[in-house]
Amino acid sequence: MEHPLRLGVNIDHVATIRNARGGLHPDPVRAARLAAQAGADGITAHLREDRRHISDIDIKRLAREIELPLNLEMAATREMLAIALQHRPHAACIVPEKREERTTEGGLDVARGRAQLEPFVRELVAAGIRVSMFVEADPAQLDAAKAIGAAVVELHTGAYCHAEGAARDHELARIVAAAAHAERVGLECHAGHGLTYDTVGPIAAIATLAELNIGHFLVGEAIFVGLETAIRGMRKLMDQARAEAGGTRRSAGRP
Ligand SMILES: CC(=O)[C@@H](O)[C@H](O)COP(=O)(O)O
Numbered sequence: 001m002e003h004p005l006r007l008g009v010n011i012d013h014v015a016t017i018r019n020a021r022g023g024l025h026p027d028p029v030r031a032a033r034l035a036a037q038a039g040a041d042g043i044t045a046h047l048r049e050d051r052r053h054i055s056d057i058d059i060k061r062l063a064r065e066i067e068l069p070l071n072l073e074m075a076a077t078r079e080m081l082a083i084a085l086q087h088r089p090h091a092a093c094i095v096p097e098k099r100e101e102r103t104t105e106g107g108l109d110v111a112r113g114r115a116q117l118e119p120f121v122r123e124l125v126a127a128g129i130r131v132s133m134f135v136e137a138d139p140a141q142l143d144a145a146k147a148i149g150a151a152v153v154e155l156h157t158g159a160y161c162h163a164e165g166a167a168r169d170h171e172l173a174r175i176v177a178a179a180a181h182a183e184r185v186g187l188e189c190h191a192g193h194g195l196t197y198d199t200v201g202p203i204a205a206i207a208t209l210a211e212l213n214i215g216h217f218l219v220g221e222a223i224f225v226g227l228e229t230a231i232r233g234m235r236k237l238m239d240q241a242r243a244e245a246g247g248t249r250r251s252a253g254r255p
């Protein structure tokens, strides 16, 4: 089944720039408002355990001050669960986290961590939060996410973005197959990590994907063209890819 494709704008790296000087500028909440004006369908923010970019106050403000649905990316820890339950974002995406990593290097091993992850999913769902699992494009991970009660999976596109030539085609084929598997088992399927103007097209063309979350590239591009223009450019490429694949042009609103 064809799904309308939403764009979630990840504003983490607005906070990275702010934190370089420790002040208040640039403000991620202002970036979220601009993203809404530029046609974003949601805002994504990753509150890392080490608070290297997004802070607790950012999450509090995002949850209260923006109208777009907030997708909180969080590690499966009691501290993050308490924060999610306090602020009740629209969605929570559980991601793997390693303190020493530069960025999220891979997907969550839901298949091996089922017993540990299931209580987190249960508590978030009971609070009315939509739960997603950030996983590799591996059917076993999707099956495990479904089994522990997640409604959504987000496929990690980092390997696809970093590969070239035949290796990239191989990674794309894995993502296409995983998105089809998600549809079969009744999971809403999202994708993201490392997507750029050069890599977004083939991903956006996958009809069973419902949402892409994109951040680092948009914030980098904003330095040259401004955030609104960068987001509009991404939205246009997503729409073009869908139209060329014979599908719906854009999002139909809230998830
Ligand atoms: C889970 C994920 O892909 C995003 O959080 C993205 O990684 C941006 O944050 P980092 O650059 O801190 O990984």
Ligand SMILES: NCC(=O)COP(=O)(O)O
Residues within 6 Å of the ligand: 010, 044, 154, 191, 192, 193, 194, 195, 213, 214, 215, 216, 217
């Ligand atoms: N979950 C992926 C995300 O939110 C954005 O990742 P990136 O575009 O900042 O790499």
